[in-house]
Amino acid sequence: MLSIKDLTVNVGDKQILKGLNLEVKAGEVHAIMGPNGAGKSTLSHVLSGKAGYTITGGSIIYAGKELTELEPEMRAREGVFLAFQYPIEIPGVSNIYLLKAALNSIRKHKGQAEIDAMDFLIWVKEKIRLLDMDEKFLYRAVNEGFSGGEKKRNEILQMAVMEPKLCILDETDSGLDIDALKIVAHGVNSLRSENRAFVMITHYQRLLDYIKPDFVHVLADGKIVKSGTEELALELEEKGYNWLNEQAAV
Amino acid sequence: METKLVSYYSDSYSEHAALLSGQSVLWLQALRHAALETFAATGFPTLREEEWKYTNVTAIEKHRFKPVANSEAINAELLKTYLLDDMWNLVFVDGKFSAEHSQLDGLNNEVEFHNLAYVLATQPEKLEPYLAQAVSNDEHNFVAFNTAWFNDGLFLNIPAHQVLTKPIQILHLTVSPDCLATSRNIFVAGKNSEAQIIETFVGENAYLNTVVNEVFLAENANLTIHKLQSESKQAYHFGGTYVKQQPHARFQHHNFSFGALLARTDLHVDLETAAECSLNGLYLGVKRQHIDTHTRINHNKPHGISREFYKGILDNRARGVFQGRIVVAKDAQQTDSDMHNRNLLLSANAEVDTKPQLEIYADDVKCAHGVTVGQLEEKSIFYLQSRGINIATARNILTFAFANEMVEMVSIPTLKKLLATKLLNLLPV
Known part of the structure; x- marks a missing residue:
């Protein structure tokens, strides 16, 4: 589904990603861990098409297409979803409006008719129960005045409504207490399917207690320096990241 | 002569x-x-x-x-x-x-x-x-x-x-x-x-x-x-x-x-004495339009309350002017006054001249004012794009939301609907 080869990315004159390789197949869950400044968020931003990054080499092939040639909205319509580390507050735009506009943008892209208002309401209420959110969140402005946990749940709600193929979770666990983490993990787990892949970017191992990854990768100094299974995450938790930095420097 | x-x-x-x-x-x-x-x-x-x-x-x-x-x-x-x-x-x-x-x-x-x-x-x-x-x-x-x-x-x-x-x-x-x-x-x-x-x-x-x-x-x-x-x-x-x-x-x-x-x-x-006014407004200019709003509130006697909130949106080569003047007379103790003006410039060639003016001659008053001039936030536009919404629509949604706050203050349903329709014609989403 996703094949990243020798990806190099600059922010201004500074090289952040230095030849990153990653293969993700449908149905898989990959966790990408690494110290601050390793390039984790850069990877998620580059995948979603955020401005401010210059791709200097390599390729990102998603579903047979060069992803970097698509505008951010086209990536979303093609099934790439980014759950933001810091979800944006949008005063004056209601959650339900955004959810409906998002869903319709995908339906239109697929050549389907816009969803009927009543059908949409039934559909979205089903999804909101999955995230244990009150229906009143539908009518509030997007993320405005939401707590950290509510914002993260709202990201997963958007994901549930848009039904993407490739879900990128950027530090979705940061700022969550254990109860909120369980709810978010439940939402994510219920969306796991053989047609859908997840790339979870995280700093901590604890997320992986609730969302079991198939693969764990360590990103350090702009590239994947080690790949393994769940045990790698536990090893990292125990030893910290310093030994990796030493390895990378060799 | x-x-x-x-x-x-x-x-x-x-x-x-x-x-x-x-x-x-x-x-x-x-x-x-x-x-x-x-x-x-x-x-x-x-x-x-x-x-x-x-x-x-x-x-x-x-x-x-x-x-x-x-x-x-x-x-x-x-x-x-x-x-x-x-x-x-x-x-x-x-x-x-x-x-x-x-x-x-x-x-x-x-x-x-x-x-x-x-x-x-x-x-x-x-x-x-x-x-x-x-x-x-x-x-x-x-x-x-x-x-x-x-x-x-x-x-x-x-x-x-x-x-x-x-x-x-x-x-x-x-x-x-x-x-x-x-x-x-x-x-x-x-x-x-x-x-x-x-x-x-x-x-x-x-x-x-x-x-x-x-x-x-x-x-x-x-x-x-x-x-x-x-x-x-x-x-x-x-x-x-x-x-x-x-x-x-x-x-x-x-x-x-x-x-x-x-x-x-x-x-x-x-x-x-103890009179109250509330002045709300939205000016929206496109192409080469010039829209000027001058307000003046004279607090002549004590205990008056004034609230003023104006928003402006200027696109293309449009120019907006906002002057809000509040005068609190010597007699007008316990005046409570608040004025805000927020502007959104949608183009590098649009312009707004905004000038709040407070003249206070009484000594026991509460007067606040604030002015902002800004653009649509890139991070908000990107957030909407990442949800499948194209960039032009994303900009219009955000602009509409900025403007619609003023429409929401209107209590007459038919007028509210007309204003919202008017905005949607100018900002198709």
Whole structure:
């Protein structure tokens, strides 16, 4: 589904990603861990098409297409979803409006008719129960005045409504207490399917207690320096990241 | 001394004067004569005047606007779009009352409700206590011009304790090319009375529309005026509203300015003891529109409350001007005043000049003000894009949300719907 080869990315004159390789197949869950400044968020931003990054080499092939040639909205319509580390507050735009506009943008892209208002309401209420959110969140402005946990749940709600193929979770666990983490993990787990892949970017191992990854990768100094299974995450938790930095420097 | 011609509009006055209303009313003739003299001395305001330094109106002199005796064509489409249901409607075409298009059924007979030309022809003495009392010709020459040239308007006198059950809409439709439409409205709200007014300005072709409203609120009266201005992109508009509030009177103003080629709104409020006013507005300019709003709140006596919130959106090469002046007199202790102006510039060539001015002569007051000028946030646009929404739509959604906050403050459903539709036409999402 996703094949990243020798990806190099600059922010201004500074090289952040230095030849990153990653293969993700449908149905898989990959966790990408690494110290601050390793390039984790850069990877998620580059995948979603955020401005401010210059791709200097390599390729990102998603579903047979060069992803970097698509505008951010086209990536979303093609099934790439980014759950933001810091979800944006949008005063004056209601959650339900955004959810409906998002869903319709995908339906239109697929050549389907816009969803009927009543059908949409039934559909979205089903999804909101999955995230244990009150229906009143539908009518509030997007993320405005939401707590950290509510914002993260709202990201997963958007994901549930848009039904993407490739879900990128950027530090979705940061700022969550254990109860909120369980709810978010439940939402994510219920969306796991053989047609859908997840790339979870995280700093901590604890997320992986609730969302079991198939693969764990360590990103350090702009590239994947080690790949393994769940045990790698536990090893990292125990030893910290310093030994990796030493390895990378060799 | 030799008189120098400064304006076509004073030079040509005598040609048209005989057509104006109130010919036999001596005190009015004296008032008009004085106003014309004031205007003729210097003509329209110039950039040299402090209150006009951002708004250049010299282009008006390049036209030869004149009153239209018979308006033949009416734009039925405009009328249909802007004439609101479930209210009393008064339609003025090219500045003259049109009984044919107005709808006044079921209005309480105790409410005096006539077009100005009719009152001047039948009972002119009713206007004498009010005309030129809320604003004088010295204010600036658009007011003097209006006093000299006005031909019609509305005289609304609500007796004490009367509550109008439906809003009154005054629709100014200007359609004849090169029309000079000049109207004067007098609104009087008696003690404890309550009413809502919507003034709507629409039109086509090049014209000059000037309107002056003089508003008198007795003790504890409560009046709301909505102004919706969305005129021809070739037109010039001046609209001034001057409000005198007696103790405990409440006044709300909602000003939606989608402009003309050049549009200027003046809004002055005088507050006596414990009177309250709230002034809300949105100006939205595109292409080469110029939209200027000048507000002035005079806290003359203690315990007054004023709230002012204006938003501006300027795209392309449009220019917005906002001046909010608040004067707290020495006597006006315990004044509570709050003014904010937020602007959104959608293009590098758009411009806004915003100038809050506080003059405080009392020592025990609460006055806050704030101004912002900004652009749409890139991170918000990207967030919407990441949810499948294209960039143009994302920008419009965010702009609509910024503007819609002002629409949400309107309590009349039909007007709210019209405003939202208007915004959606300008910002398709």
